[in-house]
Amino acid sequence: MARRIKFKSEVGRLLDIVIHSLYKHRDIFLRELISNSVDALNKLKFKQLQGEEIADGELEHRIDIKVDQNEKTIEIIDTGIGMTEDEIIENLGTIAHSGTKKFLELLDKKDNVTEELIGQFGVGFYSVFMVAEKVEVVSKSYLKDAYPVKWISEGKERFTVDTVEGEVKRGTSVKIYLKEDALEFLSESRIEAIVDRYSKFVPYPIYLNGRKLKQVKPLWLENPNSLKKEDYEEFYKYLTKSELKPLSYLHIYSDAPVDLKSIIYIPPFSLVKFGIEDDTGIRLYNRKVLIDEKTEELVPDYLRFLKGVVDSEDIQLNISRETIQNDPVVLRLKKTITSKFIKHLKDFLKKDRANYNLFFDEFGVYLKEGIVKDYPEKQDLAELLLFEYTDGNEKITLSEYLEKTDYKDSIYYIVGEDRKTIEKSPYLEQFYQKGVPVLILTQVLDETVIEHIGKFKEAEFKLITREDITLEKGEKAEKTIEEEDKKFLEKVKEILKDRIFDAVISTRLVKSPYCLVSQKNSPSSQMERMMNALNKFYVPSKKILEFNPSHPVYKNLKRFILNSNDKELKETLLNSIVDAAELSEGFLSDIPSSVERYNQLIERFLELDKK
Numbered sequence: 001m002a003r004r005i006k007f008k009s010e011v012g013r014l015l016d017i018v019i020h021s022l023y024k025h026r027d028i029f030l031r032e033l034i035s036n037s038v039d040a041l042n043k044l045k046f047k048q049l050q051g052e053e054i055a056d057g058e059l060e061h062r063i064d065i066k067v068d069q070n071e072k073t074i075e076i077i078d079t080g081i082g083m084t085e086d087e088i089i090e091n092l093g094t095i096a097h098s099g100t101k102k103f104l105e106l107l108d109k110k111d112n113v114t115e116e117l118i119g120q121f122g123v124g125f126y127s128v129f130m131v132a133e134k135v136e137v138v139s140k141s142y143l144k145d146a147y148p149v150k151w152i153s154e155g156k157e158r159f160t161v162d163t164v165e166g167e168v169k170r171g172t173s174v175k176i177y178l179k180e181d182a183l184e185f186l187s188e189s190r191i192e193a194i195v196d197r198y199s200k201f202v203p204y205p206i207y208l209n210g211r212k213l214k215q216v217k218p219l220w221l222e223n224p225n226s227l228k229k230e231d232y233e234e235f236y237k238y239l240t241k242s243e244l245k246p247l248s249y250l251h252i253y254s255d256a257p258v259d260l261k262s263i264i265y266i267p268p269f270s271l272v273k274f275g276i277e278d279d280t281g282i283r284l285y286n287r288k289v290l291i292d293e294k295t296e297e298l299v300p301d302y303l304r305f306l307k308g309v310v311d312s313e314d315i316q317l318n319i320s321r322e323t324i325q326n327d328p329v330v331l332r333l334k335k336t337i338t339s340k341f342i343k344h345l346k347d348f349l350k351k352d353r354a355n356y357n358l359f360f361d362e363f364g365v366y367l368k369e370g371i372v373k374d375y376p377e378k379q380d381l382a383e384l385l386l387f388e389y390t391d392g393n394e395k396i397t398l399s400e401y402l403e404k405t406d407y408k409d410s411i412y413y414i415v416g417e418d419r420k421t422i423e424k425s426p427y428l429e430q431f432y433q434k435g436v437p438v439l440i441l442t443q444v445l446d447e448t449v450i451e452h453i454g455k456f457k458e459a460e461f462k463l464i465t466r467e468d469i470t471l472e473k474g475e476k477a478e479k480t481i482e483e484e485d486k487k488f489l490e491k492v493k494e495i496l497k498d499r500i501f502d503a504v505i506s507t508r509l510v511k512s513p514y515c516l517v518s519q520k521n522s523p524s525s526q527m528e529r530m531m532n533a534l535n536k537f538y539v540p541s542k543k544i545l546e547f548n549p550s551h552p553v554y555k556n557l558k559r560f561i562l563n564s565n566d567k568e569l570k571e572t573l574l575n576s577i578v579d580a581a582e583l584s585e586g587f588l589s590d591i592p593s594s595v596e597r598y599n600q601l602i603e604r605f606l607e608l609d610k611k
């Protein structure tokens, strides 16, 4: 007896979107149906290899497309795993697929949603209603005692499920009664072109009205020397069901020490950035048998943005989610893939800098994560990082930095919120004067990354806002301090004891009269502010106030501090100096008090003028 069942409300919504032409290309419906057939055949093959009992075991694994001009129908038939009555109601009546749910969420967000991004999802089976007036699905499960079922829908509120009379073999057929405006799909050459475009890598034969269509061998099993860039790009589109091109790819083709045939792709952008989990990852095969659709264990966590296929005949077919993580073959594959991929990135960096820059902008943060999490290959990852620096607008690697400096044992860096403020800061004066480049870090994470790298090729990282950073060598690095200077510095320290840790004579300043520097080993001011924001009990360490002894302000200030009896003015003046030094770092710790001090100074100046 036929049953009429209502679609779940979310399906209703999806159908509405699909029917009102979500896609630019309506022909995508065929890709989606063939892809479902491939999934069904993959699942069946897997069950067979595991020795399960299968109905109609002798059937060839294949996909048939039948076009009927009189009926105005297209039928897609597979000999896959099939569906039972319960399964067909569940699978075609609700949105089980998490990717499709995410797709709906994405539509809710609206901003940033581009046609391309939508294309990344594929709304699966329901896309058939872009071209169908009515759809009839007949399916028979692989289970021995399953009976065939028929599902019919016109893409409206309800669908019908019924049993089928007569003999039906295992698998699924989807019959589409085309809409009047979609009759173009009755053309065989059109269908052939669509299969060629979207489905030529399908690992099962596809027949069109009984004629076998031309297909391509799984690309990863081909010798890389026989393949062109376009082949890899086509395969990427097939894998990701998108129209995008990868940023880069790597083909690994080796038999020993472990059998490994793999194509790994760097996608053009990160879906995660849009708050969406990516459904395509790395597929695991054993001699073309799909074992897992998205295997996270084949690359370290920080390379989770990669896509592609890995095929190895050393993998056990009965490997499960639980055992995969500690499987010795998987671990060996992971090690090989990781080291080959890192080598690939080094080549990518050397040979195609423009695209590498794009890669780094998009995925550099993942490499940094690998360093911060102390993966064994972190020194290799460090070689792949790009940094902004003072002498140019393009970003450079740490090796390139070392080539540009005469101080080979040090990699100088400065941390700040924006490049403009940093470039004008007093800490850089001596570096500009001596032509020594300094890395500019504008992301808080970068400072942590540097700490985790530790040393790079014998060079130490030096934060230039810390004390004792001088480019002077030998005698010049020694500060000659007269008795009078000592007295002045003592006085300054006494007056500012709540705000500074020490007051000293500087060897780093060229043009500026003074600056604040951090104590040895303490984090940058940016890092301290972040720590303070996260934990209000974190007390930032006090700074050291450095004076430039050859600046005219210094001599006059010294005279005034040592000789004047105006205690209040001395306090206001010195505190304002600290305020100004803070400002040149791009930050003021206590805005109301400093404004008050500036106003006091203005008042005093105007009084002087009156006299």
Ligand SMILES: Nc1ncnc2c1ncn2[C@@H]1O[C@H](COP(=O)(O)OP(=O)(O)OP(=O)(O)O)[C@@H](O)[C@H]1O
Pocket: 032, 035, 036, 037, 039, 040, 078, 080, 081, 082, 083, 091, 092, 096, 097, 099, 100, 121, 122, 123, 124, 125, 126, 172
């Ligand atoms: N030819 C088929 N054979 C067996 N089961 C099928 C077939 N077509 C669809 N299904 C079942 O219906 C479900 C829903 O299909 P649908 O195409 O909407 O989503 P999906 O294939 O899971 O995801 P997507 O196509 O978005 O990757 C499938 O997961 C599958 O269980």
